[in-house]
Amino acid sequence: MNRAEKAALQLRAVDVLRMLKETRTYDELAAETGLPAGDLNRYVNGHVLPGTERAREVVDELGREALADELGARIRVDDEGYVDNTATVFDQPFLDLAAPIVANAYEFDRPDVVLTAATDGITLASALASYYGTRCAYAKKTKETAVEEFIEARERLQSGIELTYYLPAAAIDAGESVLVVDDLIRSGETQELLLDIVETADADVAGVFALIAAGDDGIERARDRTDAPIGSLVSV
Ligand SMILES: O=P(O)(O)OC[C@H]1O[C@H](OP(=O)(O)OP(=O)(O)O)[C@H](O)[C@@H]1O
Numbered sequence: 001m002n003r004a005e006k007a008a009l010q011l012r013a014v015d016v017l018r019m020l021k022e023t024r025t026y027d028e029l030a031a032e033t034g035l036p037a038g039d040l041n042r043y044v045n046g047h048v049l050p051g052t053e054r055a056r057e058v059v060d061e062l063g064r065e066a067l068a069d070e071l072g073a074r075i076r077v078d079d080e081g082y083v084d085n086t087a088t089v090f091d092q093p094f095l096d097l098a099a100p101i102v103a104n105a106y107e108f109d110r111p112d113v114v115l116t117a118a119t120d121g122i123t124l125a126s127a128l129a130s131y132y133g134t135r136c137a138y139a140k141k142t143k144e145t146a147v148e149e150f151i152e153a154r155e156r157l158q159s160g161i162e163l164t165y166y167l168p169a170a171a172i173d174a175g176e177s178v179l180v181v182d183d184l185i186r187s188g189e190t191q192e193l194l195l196d197i198v199e200t201a202d203a204d205v206a207g208v209f210a211l212i213a214a215g216d217d218g219i220e221r222a223r224d225r226t227d228a229p230i231g232s233l234v235s236v
C-alpha cells in the first residue's frame, strides 16, 4: 500500500466508525469493536487516525456487517413484498461509504466500467465507479437523443411485456471488464439484460452485485450466466 492508499483506508475506517457511532454509545462501540472507548472517541472526532492495521480490521471485519445492518434498517417492504429503497439510493454519501466495503467484501476484478440500469442503480454504480476510479455507464429504457449507435437488449418478461434496454455503443469497448450492479435484484430479468449487453459488447463480466436480493431467483439466474463473483449485501 502506498501512502495515499493508507490514508484512504484510515479515513474509510473513520467513516465506518462514525456511521456506527450514530446509533451507539462509545461504550457500546468499544464492546462491538474491541477497541478502547477513548481511542474511538479520538477517531470519531477526527483528532487521531487509526493505524493501518486497525483501520483494515474496522473496514473488513466490521464494515460489511455494519453496512448490512444499516441497509436492512433503511429498507421498507410493503404488504406485497415490494421494496422501498429510497432511503438508500438517494443517499450518495452512504453509498460512497458502502462502495469500498462492497469492493473489499467480494473478489471482483477491478473493472473498466461499472454498468447498471436506469434509474435506481445509478447512485450505487456511481459510488463504485468513483471508488475504482473507472467509468460508470447505465442502460436506459429509452434511446438517448443524438446518440447514433446503441447496444440493445430485449427480453419478454414473465408478465408478457417486452422490455428493451439501450446503452450507447461507445460506453463499453470489446475486451473491457464490466462490473454489473443494481440496487435490487428480484427476478434477475434486469441483470440478465445487462449481461446480454456485456456479451454483445464482447466484454468480460467482473462480477454481479446488488445491494438487496429480494428472494433467490435473481441471484440464481445471474449465476447461470457467469462464473464471475456474484453477491448481495442483504436479502429480503
Ligand atoms: O430483478 P428484477 O425483477 O429485474 O428487478 C430489479 C430491477 O427493478 C428495479 O428497477 P425498475 O425496473 O423498477 O426501474 P427503476 O430503477 O427506474 O425504478 C430495480 O432498480 C432493478 O433494476
Ligand SMILES: Nc1ncnc2[nH]cnc12
Residues within 6 Å of the ligand: 081, 082, 083, 084, 184, 186, 214
Ligand atoms: N421495488 C421493487 N421491489 C421488489 N421487486 C421489484 N421489482 C422491481 N422493482 C421492485
